[in-house]
Amino acid sequence: MNVNFYVTCIADIVKSGVGKHSVLLLEKLGCNVVFLEKQGCCGQPAINSGYAKQAIPGMKNLVETFEVNDYPIVAPAGSCVYAVKNYPEYFERFGESDWAARAQKVADRFYDITDFIVNVLKVENVGATLTGKAVYHPSCSLTRKLGIVREPLTLLQNVKGLQLLPIHNQQTCCGFGGTFSVKMAEISGEMVTEKVMNISEAEPDYLVGADVSCLMNIAGRLSREGKKVKVMHIAEVLMQNEKGEN
Amino acid sequence: MSLKTSELPFKERVERQVHNEIMRRAVVKAQETIGANRQKMVDELGHWEEWREAAKQIRNHVLENLDAYLHQLSEKVSQNGGHVFFAETAEEATDYIRKIALEKNAKKIVKSKSMVTEEIGMNHVLEAEGIKVVETDLGEYLLQIADDKPSHIVVPAIHKDRHQIRKDLQEKLGYQGTETPEEMTAFIRKVIRRDFLEADIGISGCNFAVAETGSLCLVTNEGNLRLATTMPKTHIAVMGMERIAPTFKEVDVLITMLCRSAVGAKLTGYNTWLTGPRLEGETDGPEDFHLVIVDNGRSKILESEFKEVLRCIRCGACLNTCPAYRQIGGHGYGSIYPGPIGAVISPLLGGYQDFKELPYACSLCSGCNSVCPVKIPLAQLILRHRENIAQSGMTPLTERLSIKGFNFANAHPAIWDGSVKIGAKLAGRFIKNGKAPIRAGALAEWTKARDLPQPEGESFRSWFANREKN
Amino acid sequence: MTIQNRDTFLDKLAQRMGRPRQTKAEPMPSPVNNYAATRLTELTQAERCQAFMDFAKVMMVDVAEATEADAAEKILELCGKYGGGELVINNDERLTALGITQAVQNRYSTHIWTPEAAGDNLTQAEKANIGIVYAEYGLTETGGIVLFSEKDRGRAVSLLPEKSIVVVRKSTVLPRVAQLAQVLHEKAQNGERMPSCINIIAGPSSTADIELIKVVGVHGPVAKIYLVIDDL
Numbered sequence: 003m004n005v006n007f008y009v010t011c012i013a014d015i016v017k018s019g020v021g022k023h024s025v026l027l028l029e030k031l032g033c034n035v036v037f038l039e040k041q042g043c044c045g046q047p048a049i050n051s052g053y054a055k056q057a058i059p060g061m062k063n064l065v066e067t068f069e070v071n072d073y074p075i076v077a078p079a080g081s082c083v084y085a086v087k088n089y090p091e092y093f094e095r096f097g098e099s100d101w102a103a104r105a106q107k108v109a110d111r112f113y114d115i116t117d118f119i120v121n122v123l124k125v126e127n128v129g130a131t132l133t134g135k136a137v138y139h140p141s142c143s144l145t146r147k148l149g150i151v152r153e154p155l156t157l158l159q160n161v162k163g164l165q166l167l168p169i170h171n172q173q174t175c176c177g178f179g180g181t182f183s184v185k186m187a188e189i190s191g192e193m194v195t196e197k198v199m200n201i202s203e204a205e206p207d208y209l210v211g212a213d214v215s216c217l218m219n220i221a222g223r224l225s226r227e228g229k230k231v232k233v234m235h236i237a238e239v240l241m242q243n244e245k246g247e248n
Numbered sequence: 249m250s251l252k253t254s255e256l257p258f259k260e261r262v263e264r265q266v267h268n269e270i271m272r273r274a275v276v277k278a279q280e281t282i283g284a285n286r287q288k289m290v291d292e293l294g295h296w297e298e299w300r301e302a303a304k305q306i307r308n309h310v311l312e313n314l315d316a317y318l319h320q321l322s323e324k325v326s327q328n329g330g331h332v333f334f335a336e337t338a339e340e341a342t343d344y345i346r347k348i349a350l351e352k353n354a355k356k357i358v359k360s361k362s363m364v365t366e367e368i369g370m371n372h373v374l375e376a377e378g379i380k381v382v383e384t385d386l387g388e389y390l391l392q393i394a395d396d397k398p399s400h401i402v403v404p405a406i407h408k409d410r411h412q413i414r415k416d417l418q419e420k421l422g423y424q425g426t427e428t429p430e431e432m433t434a435f436i437r438k439v440i441r442r443d444f445l446e447a448d449i450g451i452s453g454c455n456f457a458v459a460e461t462g463s464l465c466l467v468t469n470e471g472n473l474r475l476a477t478t479m480p481k482t483h484i485a486v487m488g489m490e491r492i493a494p495t496f497k498e499v500d501v502l503i504t505m506l507c508r509s510a511v512g513a514k515l516t517g518y519n520t521w522l523t524g525p526r527l528e529g530e531t532d533g534p535e536d537f538h539l540v541i542v543d544n545g546r547s548k549i550l551e552s553e554f555k556e557v558l559r560c561i562r563c564g565a566c567l568n569t570c571p572a573y574r575q576i577g578g579h580g581y582g583s584i585y586p587g588p589i590g591a592v593i594s595p596l597l598g599g600y601q602d603f604k605e606l607p608y609a610c611s612l613c614s615g616c617n618s619v620c621p622v623k624i625p626l627a628q629l630i631l632r633h634r635e636n637i638a639q640s641g642m643t644p645l646t647e648r649l650s651i652k653g654f655n656f657a658n659a660h661p662a663i664w665d666g667s668v669k670i671g672a673k674l675a676g677r678f679i680k681n682g683k684a685p686i687r688a689g690a691l692a693e694w695t696k697a698r699d700l701p702q703p704e705g706e707s708f709r710s711w712f713a714n715r716e717k718n
Numbered sequence: 719m720t721i722q723n724r725d726t727f728l729d730k731l732a733q734r735m736g737r738p739r740q741t742k743a744e745p746m747p748s749p750v751n752n753y754a755a756t757r758l759t760e761l762t763q764a765e766r767c768q769a770f771m772d773f774a775k776v777m778m779v780d781v782a783e784a785t786e787a788d789a790a791e792k793i794l795e796l797c798g799k800y801g802g803g804e805l806v807i808n809n810d811e812r813l814t815a816l817g818i819t820q821a822v823q824n825r826y827s828t829h830i831w832t833p834e835a836a837g838d839n840l841t842q843a844e845k846a847n848i849g850i851v852y853a854e855y856g857l858t859e860t861g862g863i864v865l866f867s868e869k870d871r872g873r874a875v876s877l878l879p880e881k882s883i884v885v886v887r888k889s890t891v892l893p894r895v896a897q898l899a900q901v902l903h904e905k906a907q908n909g910e911r912m913p914s915c916i917n918i919i920a921g922p923s924s925t926a927d928i929e930l931i932k933v934v935g936v937h938g939p940v941a942k943i944y945l946v947i948d949d950l
Contacts, residue, residue: 014708015671016679016701021708037712040661043654050612050631052638053651059659067661142613175571179611184693186609188262191697192575193611222698225682274929281930298751305750313743315732320743322721328911331720334727344722386936387927405927413928429928433936440937445844459743461902461912471877471923471938478873478915479840489731494746495906496899501754503895515860515895517777517921518938523912529833529869532840533914543727551734 003123005033006068008077008112011043013214017235020214024078024115024237031123040067044085050180054092061089062101068108075111076118078237079213080144081180083114087148114144115237116153116212126156132242133163134207137231139197139220141213142175154212154236161239167204171196178219194223202229212236250338250369251598253397254582258605265580271399271407275577278406282568285512286619293508303505304623306498307559310490311550317459317492318541324462328524330537338368338544345451345484346373348538352482354379354448358440360466360473361385362453363401363562364488364542366584367597370451381451382443384472386436393420399578401585402510402564407577440472450476450534454487455561456502457539460495463523464539467503469516477522483534485522489541490550490558496521502561505621509563545597554629557592559622564589566616566626572609581606588616588626595633604642607633646689668707676705755900758858758893763950766858767888771946774861777921778934780943789947790817793850793883794825796943800881802826803847806839809870810852813885816947822850831872839872849879849939855898856891856946862920863944864898866913873915882939884919887947 005028013021025035042064048057064086068075077083087109093102119125138158144150158166177183177193184190197220201209209224209231211217221233254261265271290296310317322332335341349357357374359365359381371381383392387405391398394416398404405413410427417423417432421439425431452473456465464485466473477483493499499521507515526533549558567573567587578586583594583603591610594603607630616626637643657663678684682699684691694700732739761769771781784792797805805828813819822828829835829842843849851871853863863884867873876882892898895918902912923938934940 009708011668014668016675016703018672018704018706018708018711022711025712037709039665039709039713042658042661042664045655045658048651048655048658050634051647051651052631052634052636052643053648053655054635055639056651056655057658060655063659063661142611142615146614146618173615175611175613175615177571177611179613182608182611184690186262186572187693187696188259188266189572189575189609190611192266193571194697196571196575218701219698222682222694222701225699225702226697278930295751295753299753301750302754305747309744309746313740315728315735316740316743318728318731319724319741322724326719326721329719332722332724334721334723336723336727336730340723384937385927386925390927403927403930406930408928410929429931429933432928433925433933437936444937461906463912463916469923470925470936472936474873474877474917475937478877494743496902497754497896498746500895500899504754511926515862515918515920517919517924519895519918519920521912521916521918523914523916525914527867527869527911527914530867530872530914531831531833531836531869532872532874533867541727543731547731547734550731551736 003033004071004073005035006071006073006075007035007037008041008075008082009037010077010079010082010214012218013078017214017218020078020235020237023235023241027128027237027241028076031119031125031128036071036073038067038070044082046081046085046180049085055096058096061092061105065089065101065105065108068111069104074113074118074122076113076115078115078235079215080114080141080148080150081213081215083112084143084147086112114148114150114212116157117150120153120156127160128157128240130240130242131162131244132239135165135167136208136210137167137169137201137204137206139176139209139211139216140173141211141216144212145173157236157240158210167206169200169204171200176216176220178215183219194219198223198227198229201231206231209233210236210239251367251583251585251594252602253579253584258582261582262576262580265576270409270412271577271579274406274409275574278400278403279568279574282512286509286565286568289508289512289514299501299505300621300623302501303621304559306493306501307622310492310494311555311558314490314550317494318489320459321457321462321492324459325524325539328462330462330524330539333538333540335540336543341368341486341540341542342370342373344540345370346377348482348484349374349379349449350377352448356380356382356443356447357449357451358382358384358443358447358476358480359451360453360468360476361388362486363584364453365451365486368542368544382440384440384443384476386433386470389436389440390416397579398584399586400564400567401562407579444475444479447480449482449484450480451484451486452477454485454491455506456491456493456499457487458493458496458499461523463521465499465503466520466522467506467516468518468520471518474518474520477534478532481534482536484538484540486540486542489543489546506561506563509565509619509621549596553632554592554596556624557629559624560589561622563621565619565621569615569619571613571615572611576609581609588630592626592629592633600637600642604637607637665709669710672703672705672707672710675703679703754896761858761893763888763891766891766893767950770856770858770861770891774944777861778942779861779921780941781946782944783946783948785948786816789945790821792945793818794821796883796945797822797826797848800941800943801847804845805829805848805850806831806843806846806875806879807850808852808872808875812852813850816885818850818885831870831875833869840874843872843874843878846879848881848883849875850883850885851876853884853886854890856886857894857918858891859894860920862918865917865919867915868913876917876919877938880939881941881943883943883945885945885947888950
């Protein structure tokens with residue numbers, strides 16, 4: 003199956019490993035991965051700061067980029083997928099009905115990677131091995147906004163040797179919120195500190211998530227506190243085998 | 249306008265609140281306790297999502313027929329022997345209430361908890377006439393004697409601990425007992441009892457007004473509302489114009505959702521349904537009843553893109569879920585309406601000038617959306633405020649410029665491609681051990697509480713392109 | 719009585735709503751679901767009553783049972799248990815029919831709430847240790863009871879005294895508020911005026927305003943007692 007990969011700007015710039023492992027994972031599951039270089043950012047930094055109107059040209063670029071084929075588009079971050087799913091509404095509101103229709107077609111092809119693997123590729127066990135205790139962080143975008151709750155858990159529960167530990171207030175936001183993390187740094191800082199406190203209580207080896215933005219936030223605080231928890235994107239976990247990384 | 253609870257600028261308020269250990273412990277406790285109780289009640293009721301749809305349907309129907317229901321309500325109240333005053337502005341409402349108080353030669357007024365009366369600044373207006381206004385809801389009473397402001401719409405004094413409360417009671421009322429909640433409550437019961445018996449007027453809010461019968465539904469626990477509307481000869485009820493239910497059947501659905509969401513109980517101790525002044529031959533209850541219906545910006549909201557927020561039944565579940573509220577408490581928001589609901593309605597009722605930061609004090613996590621009993625899309629409305637603020641030039645110039653630059657690059661693939669590759673290289677070169685050589689702007693803010701991400705030195709797209717070649 | 723400013727207010731409102739002003743609402747759309755009306759209706763009356771009493775106990779109500787025959791005896795037991803003293807009771811023929819009014823009058827200093835007593839009513843209610851009322855209905859879902867005010871049934875009788883005793887018949891226990899709402903709706907449709915005060919009471923007064931710790935007995939009664947009459 004041909005699949006477009008949507009890397010997300012965070013993964014593209016500072017966490018290419020997440021992108022790399024996502025691509026390798028999709029290929030391992032039999033996909034032919036296409037990376038359309040014209041892709042840019044989903045526009046969240048502008049949109050979520052109230053500049054959706056000014057972000058329209060960027061949104062158009064993204065829509066156009068993915069119109070060159072009709073393959074599904076897979077991303078390693080729920081927040082970006084959610085942002086694109088809202089494009090039709092923004093185009094409509096700013097009087098661009100034609101673009102709204104075009105955006106709808108593209109948005110309908112957008113998938114978070116766990117959703118894609120479980121519901122499109124129909125795979126629940128990718129044959130990975132990772133021994134240790136892990137806490138899974140369910141990102142707000144994935145769970146509350148996209149409704150993708152059980153897919154990441156199913157994939158992780160089938161990882162040989164991996165023990166998932168519950169934590170207090172597991173569903174609570176990690177405090178990233180995009181520009182919120184720097185515009186409201188005090189509040190964001192308190193939120194991520196509390197999240198790390200709850201994670202640490204479980205004493206896991208790993209912190210796993212499906213949203214690279216949340217992971218970047220939580221990892222930043224874990225590092226600041228000198229905690230030895232290894233932060234991994236679910237794609238990285240699913241590429242692990244008995245000998246270590248694939 | 250009396251939404252503001254602080255004169256301090258936002259950042260300073262947040263700084264103070266984040267360091268207020270007592271408040272933070274109290275808010276965490278409130279969220280955990282009420283949250284757990286709410287969940288028990290949600291599970292016990294069953295079919296929660298369907299009940300939410302039903303409540304949303306009722307509220308939407310009311311908003312779509314608001315003029316008709318207000319007409320019907322006023323007809324009924326009048327037929328029952330009550331007076332109705334329609335107040336477009338806060339001033340009109342308080343003017344009317346003052347007029348009645350002066351007509352009655354009132355010396356003392358007992359009040360039960362009412363957010364809308366705080367919103368219109370009613371107490372000040374009456375006190376300026378030398379009338380004593382006693383807040384009889386325990387939490388509000390504690391705030392009143394300490395000249396403090398509410399920090400939560402359901403449990404307003406949650407930010408105070410028993411030591412503080414005992415100190416206030418001792419200083420203001422000469423209380424000599426211990427600091428157990430039981431003893432302090434018993435003391436306050438005795439003190440306020442006299443006020444109930446002496447008061448000339450009782451003033452209440454209104455959870456829901458029933459259009460079909462001209463009744464008011466009040467949802468309480470303490471008995472103060474019952475006393476305030478049983479003893480004094482005059483009862484004035486103040487309501488936000490949108491707080492209507494067509495019949496008692498809809499009230500049933502709404503109070504079911506309200507009590508479970510707000511305090512994690514099937515119903516509160518008292519649900520008091522009042523209809524007009526006392527009947528012929530009755531010897532308690534008010535002889536004179538006035539209903540003040542307040543607009544104060546609500547009709548403007550109804551006309552706007554924010555109209556869905558008028559479904560709100562003031563349960564506070566959004567506050568009890570919000571992770572930002574958890575860190576800064578109600579006083580951090582600086583409004584009598586804090587938390588997610590406050591982030592939406594404080595700018596609408598109180599203006600962007602005073603409340604423009606509130607829509608940003610939110611990570612858009614949408615926890616509020618998921619607990620709202622009437623399915624208000626709070627996170628989306630908060631984002632809408634950001635749009636309004638950004639589009640009207642209220643944001644800093646530096647922000648607008650950097651967003652402009654970002655959008656430009658993002659709309660031009662060649663520029664974006666180059667920026668990403670360079671960005672990745674720079675990040676790899678300069679970010680060491682989670683720190684960057686520059687500590688300015690966004691970098692400085694991020695690194696207050698966190699390290700920067702450990703970069704991989706090469707952009708994804710470079711890696712992908714290279715392996716394509718090989 | 720007077721209505722002020724209605725026309726300017728509602729005209730402006732209708733304008734903002736983008737249509738001519740309406741004085742009659744559109745009919746309610748058919749409800750998306752009917753759980754409110756059906757919940758707990760599958761229980762038999764006996765089951766309803768048991769659940770009613772069980773839940774009332776959870777809500778910190780002291781629940782005592784009696785038959786019609788021994789109601790008078792039981793009420794005296796309860797009054798004794800709660801310190802006797804001065805009583806206030808509604809002039810309710812349904813209490814008289816159970817022999818309750820006479821029984822308490824004979825044993826205790828009892829004020830009967832009547833319109834003729836006028837100002838005395840409140841004074842006596844405030845002095846009273848115990849107030850006795852008859853409930854229109856019980857509510858299974860919450861263990862609550864429903865009181866209607868009337869000239870012979872003061873609001874204050876279940877409010878001012880420290881202890882509040884409510885006499886309620888098992889045959890009047892409804893599943894939940896929805897059924898009460900239906901009764902009131904029918905009254906309204908018949909053009910009847912509502913009682914000036916309807917109280918749905920589910921326990922003694924309480925607050926959690928101090929540190930979220932529940933304290934029982936704030937401004938309303940400190941103790942709530944049901945005398946449940948088994949008339950099934």
